[in-house]
Structures are given as C-alpha cells and as structure tokens.
Amino acid sequence: MIEHPRRPTLVDVAEHAKVSLATVDRVFNRRPGVSARTVERVERALAKLGYRPDPAAVRLARGIHFNFCFVLPTGSNSFMSELAKQVEQSIAWLQDQNVTGELIRVDVFDPQVLAEALRGLVGRCHGVAVVALDHPVVRDAVDELVRSGIHVVTLVSDIPGSKRHRFIGIDNSAAGRTAATLMGRFIGPRTGKIGLIAGSLILRDHAERLFGFQQVIGSEFLALAPLPPLQGHDSARQCRLLAEKLLRDHKDLVGIYSIGAGNRGIADALVELGRAHDVVFIGHELTEFSRRYLIQGIMDAVINQDPGHEARSASRVLLAQCSGQQMIVDQERIRIDIFLRDNLP
Amino acid sequence: MIEHPRRPTLVDVAEHAKVSLATVDRVFNRRPGVSARTVERVERALAKLGYRPDPAAVRLARGIHFNFCFVLPTGSNSFMSELAKQVEQSIAWLQDQNVTGELIRVDVFDPQVLAEALRGLVGRCHGVAVVALDHPVVRDAVDELVRSGIHVVTLVSDIPGSKRHRFIGIDNSAAGRTAATLMGRFIGPRTGKIGLIAGSLILRDHAERLFGFQQVIGSEFLALAPLPPLQGHDSARQCRLLAEKLLRDHKDLVGIYSIGAGNRGIADALVELGRAHDVVFIGHELTEFSRRYLIQGIMDAVINQDPGHEARSASRVLLAQCSGQQMIVDQERIRIDIFLRDNLP
DNA sequence: CTGAAAGCGCTTACAG
DNA sequence: CTGAAAGCGCTTACAG
Numbered sequence A, B: 001m002i003e004h005p006r007r008p009t010l011v012d013v014a015e016h017a018k019v020s021l022a023t024v025d026r027v028f029n030r031r032p033g034v035s036a037r038t039v040e041r042v043e044r045a046l047a048k049l050g051y052r053p054d055p056a057a058v059r060l061a062r063g064i065h066f067n068f069c070f071v072l073p074t075g076s077n078s079f080m081s082e083l084a085k086q087v088e089q090s091i092a093w094l095q096d097q098n099v100t101g102e103l104i105r106v107d108v109f110d111p112q113v114l115a116e117a118l119r120g121l122v123g124r125c126h127g128v129a130v131v132a133l134d135h136p137v138v139r140d141a142v143d144e145l146v147r148s149g150i151h152v153v154t155l156v157s158d159i160p161g162s163k164r165h166r167f168i169g170i171d172n173s174a175a176g177r178t179a180a181t182l183m184g185r186f187i188g189p190r191t192g193k194i195g196l197i198a199g200s201l202i203l204r205d206h207a208e209r210l211f212g213f214q215q216v217i218g219s220e221f222l223a224l225a226p227l228p229p230l231q232g233h234d235s236a237r238q239c240r241l242l243a244e245k246l247l248r249d250h251k252d253l254v255g256i257y258s259i260g261a262g263n264r265g266i267a268d269a270l271v272e273l274g275r276a277h278d279v280v281f282i283g284h285e286l287t288e289f290s291r292r293y294l295i296q297g298i299m300d301a302v303i304n305q306d307p308g309h310e311a312r313s314a315s316r317v318l319l320a321q322c323s324g325q326q327m328i329v330d331q332e333r334i335r336i337d338i339f340l341r342d343n344l345p
Numbered sequence C, D: 001c002t003g004a005a006a007g008c009g010c011t012t013a014c015a016g
Helices: A010-019 A021-028 A036-049 A057-064 A078-096 A109-120 A136-147 A172-187 A204-220 A234-249 A262-270 A287-297 A307-323 B011-015 B021-028 B035-050 B055-062 B076-096 B112-120 B138-145 B170-187 B204-220 B236-249 B263-272 B288-296 B305-322
Strands: A066-073 A100-106 A126-131 A151-155 A166-168 A192-198 A224-225 A252-258 A280-284 A303-304 A338-341 B066-073 B099-106 B128-131 B151-155 B164-170 B191-199 B224-226 B253-256 B280-284 B302-305 B337-339
Touching: A010 A021, A021 A036, A021 A262, A057 B055, A066 A078, A066 A109, A066 A166, A066 A192, A066 A307, A078 A100, A078 A307, A078 B305, A100 A109, A100 A307, A100 B021, A109 A126, A109 A136, A126 A307, A136 A151, A136 B253, A151 A307, A151 B011, A166 A307, A172 A204, A172 A224, A172 A252, A172 A280, A192 A204, A192 A234, A204 B128, A224 A252, A234 A262, A252 A262, A262 A287, A287 A303, A303 B191, A307 B263, A338 B337, B011 B021, B011 B035, B021 B035, B035 B055, B055 B253, B066 B076, B066 B112, B076 B099, B099 B112, B099 B305, B112 B128, B128 B305, B138 B151, B151 B305, B164 B305, B170 B204, B170 B224, B170 B280, B191 B204, B191 B236, B204 B224, B224 B253, B236 B263, B253 B263, B263 B280, B263 B288, B288 B302
Parallel strands: A066 A100, A066 A126, A126 A151, A151 A166, A192 A224, A192 A252, A252 A280, A280 A303, B066 B099, B066 B128, B128 B151, B151 B164, B191 B224, B191 B253, B253 B280, B280 B302
Antiparallel strands: A303 A338, B302 B337
C-alpha cells in the first residue's frame, strides 16, 4: 500500500515554529497570554503546514460530554411513534459521541404543560430538541431555555418568533402547495369540490399546509372548489365520520386532502362508500397504513417528511452547536418527499 | 448542571474483573492467549458494566488511516459536476476522520479505459467508489479490486453481477415507473404519443428507467403510445434536434420523457415550437436548468437522486466497511425524489 | 509569556 | 497466559 503523507500534528507545528506544544495550542485556540511575535510565528507555521486538528483527539482530551433532551408529544399516531423510534436510535448513536440523550414525552397540545416541562430542563441538559407548539407561553419557555445557555432546536413543528437556534422540519406551506398541485393535476379537467380534513387548525403546521393548499387551488385550479376545512383531531374515528359526511353531502366531491393524521378513517370511508378510485386522496406522512393505501390505489400521493432524517439531523445539529463545529448545511435540509406507489422506499 | 453517570471505560472493567487493562482489551477484541477462566470473568464484567468502547479513542490509539478513491466520469453534464463537487466536500469531511480521499475522472463510457483505471488502484487505496459501467471488462476489474482486499461501492450506476459490496444509488426501474405514473396522470384523459429521449441505452440506468416507464404506460395508460426511444448522448444539442423532430413528426405528441441528461435541448425545442405548456415534460436530475424549467412550467416534474446524499453515503459506507463498524441502514437508502415547482429545495 | 508533564480511553509491543 | 509502560493527538493545570 502506497504511503500517503501524514497530516501535520500540533507537534509538527511546534517544531516548525520552535515553540512548545502548549504555545501552539494557545495560538490555535486563541487563548490569551502569548506575545504578538510568537503568535505571528506560530500562525505562519500553522498556515504553512495547513494544520487541521483531529476532532477525535480534541474531544478525547477535553473530556467533552453533553446531555440532550428530546421532547415529543404523548399520544401515538404512527408518525410520532416512528419519530420516537428514530430518536431512540439517534440516542444510541449519540452515546458513541459521548453524549447522553433522553426522550421525554409531554402532552404537547397543552401549552402550559409543555412550557412547564421545558422550564424543568434548565440546568439539566446542554441541548433540547422539541416538537413545539406555537403559543406565547411555550415561546417564553423556549426563550428562557436559550437564555440559560441551552441550545434549542424545534423539531417538526416550529415557533418562528422564538429564539430557537434552528428549525428541523419542512416548510409546511410549501408542502400544502405541493399537495395542491398534485391534486389539481391528478383531477385533471374534471370540476368539483375538495374536502379538507385537518387535525387541528391551532397547530401551526396544519394551518400552514392549509394555507399553501388553498393558495394554489385558488389561483391555478379554478374549476375546483375547496370546502371549509374540518377538524378531525388526528383521530381515525373522527376523520372517518367527517369523510363519510363529506361524501354524502357532496356528490361532486372529486378530492380529499388530509392535512393531519387520521388517514385510516378517510380511507375506510372511501372504500365503504365505493369512492376509493374516483376521489383523489392525498395526505401526509408515510406510515404502514398510507403505504398500503398507495399500493391499493386508495391514496394517490403521500407528502412526507422523513422522521429518521429529522431525528438524526436534530442530533447532529445540537452536537455541532454544543461543540462549536459547523454543520453540513445541505445534509440538514429536510426534504418535502412525494411518494407515489412507484417510488416507495 | 446535573451530573450524568460516566460511561464505563476499559479501566473500570479491568478493576471490576481484577485483571489488567491489556487483558480486558484482549478479551473484548477477541484476541488469543487468554485463559478460559479469565475470559469468562472479564466477559461478565464487560456485560455487567455494559461496556461500549469509545470509537474516537479506538481510532486514535490504532492510528487508523485509510485512503479512498472516487472514480467519476469525465465530461461535465450538470449532474456529474454537482456529484464531483459533493464528492470534494465529502473528502474534506473524511480528512477529519483521518482518511485521505482522491477524486479521479475517467472516460467511463469506454469499458477498457475504466477497467484499466480501476486495476491501477490495486494497492493504492483501501476503498473505492465508482460510477460504474455494466460491462464484463469493468465487472472483472471491480471483482479484482475486491479480491485484492479493497472495499468497493458502485455509485449512481451499478454492476449487479459484480462483487461490489454495495450499490449507492436509486432503483432506476422504479424511477422510470414513477416518471410514467406522473406522466400518465398529468396527461389525464387525453390520448396521444409520448417521446422518449435517452442518453444511451448501453447505460444500465437509462435502460432500466426506460423499462420501468414502458411497463407502467403499457399496463395502466393504454391511451398513451410511447414512441421508440431515441438516443441523444446526453448532449443538449442532439437532444434539441431529436425533440424538434418528434414535435414535427407527431402532431399528437402529448408528453416527452427525458431519460438522461440534455434536458436543456428539449426545453429549447418545446419553447421554440410553442409546445412548452401542452406537452408534459418529465426528466431526471435537479440542476440549475431543470429547476428553472420547473418554475417556468416547461418541465412538469423532475425525478431526482441527491448527489450530496450519494457522495456522503459512499464515504460513510466505505468508512464503516473499512473500520468494521456497522452503518445506519435507513440513512444510506437513496430516495427517488420527485420535485414539482412547489417542493423545490 | 512559555514550557514540561500528566491525562483523556484505548492499543501495542515488550517483558516476564 | 498476564501485566507494566509507552504512545495516538490534543488539552490542561502547574511551574517558572
């Protein structure tokens, strides 16, 4: 095997600059107490040799250890369960980087409870990833965490006005627009009504999807008339009742956009009333159910955010933040996935 | 900050088992020369304390260093340029993991040249990622690399019959099926012909996309008639001429599927002949051009594989292979992305 | 302002 | 078969 040139170490730089290891370390890490002359000499050597520190050695020597908390909603729609599972896997990976991780589940629909839980984290960890609720009380709690020196990222659902360092999730109005374009083009030249079933319009992500959807339908598919949005509270049972009513009340219903969870109820209603194949049904999040509906042709498209990617991204971003490294921006951008029957993973 | 329990080190295990560090190391790493009694005692301690090695310390102590080669085609369609750029970035990341990386560009369309280049790598590196050409001569070269102990992954374009350890890329027949479903549904109830322009059907990925596309059109969109596939050699100029001829010869052309590169030529032809908005145009790879065509409504959908993801994945997979670690399977699955105007990154 | 030395968690010759 | 010691590349008190 051909020998490749060894990368320069601090020792190499020290020899080159004719100073001690400690001094090179001081200069490289911008610690005080070095004469201007020495600083200059060392910096020249650093540049000349193209020194780059070995991150593993740095971590080891510094004895760095962090603790991260992942705050997820209680309750168990398929998406959140999958996210929790992926967070657990990320925590295992983090252990190898010498960071402990903890998964906490909180009733995220109750702002007070969520805020209280967040406040309880002060002094208990270095980084927090939270599936947030955009409410003043929660925003305050997030800001308090940040002020106390904790690195905070919002996960899946953002609080744009807060001091959180980063949002890890998708642009939900773009996701809504994407759903609308697919809906409009799949329906084609037909005319008719579109049913809209959200979980709760108090949730920022649902509201944004709705907004994006209506924007595109309203400007580009004028033959389609969206009905007023219904709220099924991410419950399959409630969604089923709503979908049944939609189908019965509107004989000219040509599409259903499911903005939140509860796709199962909608699929059941479509099948039961024999409308599975003439109503275009688009929803969010790839789960074992939506996957099956795509294959069966009950759903026509699924807009997805990858929970594995989101969990890993949260971990990487917090780690980069806490250890002052920079992240690979491209890698941390969460895609708005479109899945058809044909490109399922 | 609350103290979190320190993870156990080898020293902890040694104390617990009342043996030396070296012995614990021998047992943990299954090195020979330890009595059965001692092995058992140490293993109990290992298990009791739940010992997991610190990968950074291991790497440092072992003085591990690898060299990887990335073999990409010469020539410069936008996708390959972007892939090259992303590979360069991966190489920078690899440096921090103490691996040197080298980007080599070879005329990948010439099997002999590519095979020769690959053979030249024996003894010069520990891992190879290659944009492959499915040809017996190349397969042989890949197999020879593998036999010589080098870890090989194919990138973007696979050689299924070879001994390569892994393929990092998309399922191209699924990508073709995805294009077909979008084409069929976007065209809707209209009837007509579909133009097919590939780069070269000698390329496995192009052939597979074509196959998948025809499969779906032939079974589900019987009102659409795909024309015989044309070969534009990934050249914008040639593709433009082919597209112009298609549009002139077939007044009932309702769609164009661009299987390879050269979208620019097709877009120009569509615009020039005033057919940009009634012909459904679907192609591959998100570039500065295809992105613009989506926004302008000239292209209707772009099927994409993320070159950044592919470059990083190749690096991670090779590193895991070479250092005997296991990879995160989910993370290394390359998605078949669908981009519309609305979900562009 | 500068340097010698110990230490982070693991591995590797070398002795015994 | 087992252990003491040096070393990987860096950081951190501690002396001077």
